[in-house]
Amino acid sequence: MKKALQFKRELQNALRVGWFLAVRSLRRSSKWTTTLIIFIMILTFLNLVVVSGLLLGLISGSFVAFREGYSGEVIVTSAAQRSYIENSQNLIAFLTHHPKVEDMSVRYGVSAQILGTLTDLPGKNERANQIGIRLIGIDPVAEERLTRFSRFIMQGETLRENEEGYLLIGANMIKKYSAFADANIPGLDLLTNIDIGDRVRVSLSSTDGAIRKDFIIKGIVKSKVDEISTRAFITDKELRRLIPVNKNEVQEIAIRTDEAYAPALVQEIKDFMGNYAARVQTSGEAIPSFLRQVETTMGLLGNALSSFALIVASITIFIVVFINAVTKRKFIGIMKGIGVSPLAIECSYIFQAMFYGIVGSAVGLLLTFAVLKPFFDAHPINFPFSDGILVATPESALLRVVILLVVTFLAGYIPAKIIVRRNTLDAILGR
Amino acid sequence: MIKTEKLIKSYGKGDLELTVLKNLSVEIGKGEFVAIIGPSGAGKSTLLYQLSLLDMPTSGSVSINGKNMSSLPEKEKTHFRLRELGYVFQDYALLPELTAVENVALPILMQGVSKKDALRQAEEALARLSLTDKKHNLPSQLSGGQQQRVSIARAIAHKPHILFADEPTANLDSVSAEPVMQAFADLHHEGQTIIMVTHETEYASKAGRVISLKDGVVVSDMKTA
Numbered sequence: 001m002k003k004a005l006q007f008k009r010e011l012q013n014a015l016r017v018g019w020f021l022a023v024r025s026l027r028r029s030s031k032w033t034t035t036l037i038i039f040i041m042i043l044t045f046l047n048l049v050v051v052s053g054l055l056l057g058l059i060s061g062s063f064v065a066f067r068e069g070y071s072g073e074v075i076v077t078s079a080a081q082r083s084y085i086e087n088s089q090n091l092i093a094f095l096t097h098h099p100k101v102e103d104m105s106v107r108y109g110v111s112a113q114i115l116g117t118l119t120d121l122p123g124k125n126e127r128a129n130q131i132g133i134r135l136i137g138i139d140p141v142a143e144e145r146l147t148r149f150s151r152f153i154m155q156g157e158t159l160r161e162n163e164e165g166y167l168l169i170g171a172n173m174i175k176k177y178s179a180f181a182d183a184n185i186p187g188l189d190l191l192t193n194i195d196i197g198d199r200v201r202v203s204l205s206s207t208d209g210a211i212r213k214d215f216i217i218k219g220i221v222k223s224k225v226d227e228i229s230t231r232a233f234i235t236d237k238e239l240r241r242l243i244p245v246n247k248n249e250v251q252e253i254a255i256r257t258d259e260a261y262a263p264a265l266v267q268e269i270k271d272f273m274g275n276y277a278a279r280v281q282t283s284g285e286a287i288p289s290f291l292r293q294v295e296t297t298m299g300l301l302g303n304a305l306s307s308f309a310l311i312v313a314s315i316t317i318f319i320v321v322f323i324n325a326v327t328k329r330k331f332i333g334i335m336k337g338i339g340v341s342p343l344a345i346e347c348s349y350i351f352q353a354m355f356y357g358i359v360g361s362a363v364g365l366l367l368t369f370a371v372l373k374p375f376f377d378a379h380p381i382n383f384p385f386s387d388g389i390l391v392a393t394p395e396s397a398l399l400r401v402v403i404l405l406v407v408t409f410l411a412g413y414i415p416a417k418i419i420v421r422r423n424t425l426d427a428i429l430g431r
Numbered sequence: 432m433i434k435t436e437k438l439i440k441s442y443g444k445g446d447l448e449l450t451v452l453k454n455l456s457v458e459i460g461k462g463e464f465v466a467i468i469g470p471s472g473a474g475k476s477t478l479l480y481q482l483s484l485l486d487m488p489t490s491g492s493v494s495i496n497g498k499n500m501s502s503l504p505e506k507e508k509t510h511f512r513l514r515e516l517g518y519v520f521q522d523y524a525l526l527p528e529l530t531a532v533e534n535v536a537l538p539i540l541m542q543g544v545s546k547k548d549a550l551r552q553a554e555e556a557l558a559r560l561s562l563t564d565k566k567h568n569l570p571s572q573l574s575g576g577q578q579q580r581v582s583i584a585r586a587i588a589h590k591p592h593i594l595f596a597d598e599p600t601a602n603l604d605s606v607s608a609e610p611v612m613q614a615f616a617d618l619h620h621e622g623q624t625i626i627m628v629t630h631e632t633e634y635a636s637k638a639g640r641v642i643s644l645k646d647g648v649v650v651s652d653m654k655t656a
């Protein structure tokens with residue numbers, strides 16, 4: 001008890017004297033060295049926050065695009081082995097009156113073939129200019145509300161509610177616009193010689209033979225979300241007329257709700273559906289699983305890079321403090337000689353190291369949140385399957401500040417301790 | 432007040448062993464001004480390190496006020512030096528990042544005195560050594576003599592029991608050395624116990640007692656006045 005009290009007093013005094021020494025040492029040290037060390041600390045911080053943030057952001061960007069451009073927060077689709085969402089109309093009614101559902105888009109979807117060249121027959125050794133595609137019937141008004149669909153139009157115009165005979169087609173299905181056009185993927189057929197205003201023939205297979213109808217391409221849609229850029233779109237009314245059966249059963253319902261409420265809504269819908277088959281998922285669950293794996297990989301990669309950055313930074317601080325202490329070995333000896341406690345001397349070195357750490361992370365925080373994050377939000381990185389943003393939350397940044405400060409503390413303390421432990425007289429006499 | 436008994440200090444081992452202090456026994460009383468003289472290599476500095484607890488003797492003991500100091504742990508020795516001893520080094524040994532007054536204030540601050548009071552006491556000590564106008568200078572902005580006087584101010588500011596000095600004027604010309612020696616004489620008149628190593632017999636004569644060392648043994652021990 002008495003010992004603890006005495007130690008507390010010693011520590012307080014050591015902190016006070018250590019502070020006195022550290023402030024003066026920093027104030028009278030070379031401005032260049034100080035700037036350089038702080039610069040290294042800033043880079044380390046950015047390395048910790050920005051590198052992993054960008055890696056995650058590449059994927060997060062695609063998650064956001066998927067949710068905003070296609071799925072909404074909750075998406076209901078046909079169950080496996082079923083061609084439509086069972087009990088569709090009752091579910092739509094349920095959702096329409098659900099207080100938590102802010103918006104939704106109901107979509108039809110069927111498999112179809114699109115024939116691009118209607119006039120010439122293919123040559124003997126050629127395949128027809130034809131592709132298989134998912135043909136989606138949308139309500140242009142509802143779709144526009146949910147996903148701002150018109151922003152995906154890269155050529156031509158979007159669909160209007162009551163028009164007929166027009167079709168939108170995903171850029172990745174047309175050779176001229178596809179991102180994969182020059183990839184020469186075996187079996188991947190793209191439509192050639194096709195553009196806005198051209199006539200194409202859509203055929204659906206049905207039990208009573210093929211249904212055919214010609215459409216004029218009204219627009220090309222392009223997005224990093226596959227569900228947009230590899231599909232074809234016509235109005236829901238027209239698709240309903242085209243299909244022979246199950247005209248009231250739909251294939252997709254994308255729902256906008258509070259993101260935090262999404263899991264609860266999924267459960268409510270499942271409860272409502274009971275034995276009727278449908279796949280009900282949050283946006284996150286519906287994301288292609290390879291993207292989620294990429295996210296995990298990017299996270300690991302980010303952490304690995306961060307750890308390297310942290311190790312390099314701690315070694316840097318360690319060396320700086322160590323050299324600083326070695327060159328001041330004589331003065332450390334003198335301080336001990338005149339009665340300054342080793343603890344106080346160690347405190348002074350820790351304070352100096354912490355100063356570098358705190359200033360470095362403060363400037364780093366400022367750069368991250370005032371400069372880099374707004375910059376990447378305004379100018380996302382153009383990545384094949386997403387628009388990369390910088391993922392940096394205050395919590396994750398704060399965690400990294402804490403990690404950096406703990407490392408700085410140790411990198412300041414250990415070398416100081418090594419030098420301070422040396423024999424006093426040897427240090428004074430420089431032997 | 433400070434006493435050594437059969438003090439032996441040797442360096443090295445085996446064939447290379449060099450015994451610098453050989454069975455040295457001296458006793459110095461309160462208020463004495465003792466000069467330790469002798470040829471180079473006689474062991475004067477070594478003796479001072481033992482007396483000021485900066486070093487550990489190979490055998491024998493140093494006791495201060497009847498207490499055997501040699502057996503104290505390092506931490507308590509440091510603490511004792513802080514409160515009871517002052518040391519003036521030959522090369523001044525000021526901290527280059529602290530101003531004159533901060534250098535002097537440091538050991539006082541370490542004793543737990545508030546910063547304000549420590550700086551005030553430091554200024555008083557500097558004033559005694561006629562350095563008031565230089566108190567905010569860094570050591571690099573002071574002459575050798577001034578630096579040595581700052582060093583003395585630092586050694587006496589906390590009113591130590593014993594003041595040690597190892598050739599305090601060795602690096603100074605006679606003009607700068609004069610006020611430094613005067614400072615020691617003044618302190619002695621005020622009752623300060625001083626143990627000083629010096630080469631110059633002229634300065635030794637200012638002391639009340641001269642101990643002459645040669646090859647680690649006392650060859651003479653005389654009161655002057």
Ligand SMILES: Nc1ncnc2c1ncn2[C@@H]1O[C@H](COP(=O)(O)OP(=O)(O)OP(=O)(O)O)[C@@H](O)[C@H]1O
Nearest residue numbers: 442443449451469470471472473474475476477478
């Ligand atoms: N760390 C050491 N290791 C080995 N020998 C040492 C060591 N320190 C001192 N010596 C030797 O001890 C002897 C006494 O040294 P000391 O410094 O006490 O002499 P001094 O009387 O102070 O001489 P000077 O007047 O030159 O300062 C010298 O011969 C020196 O070489």
Ligand SMILES: [Mg+2]
Nearest residue numbers: 475476477597
């Ligand atoms: Mg000597």
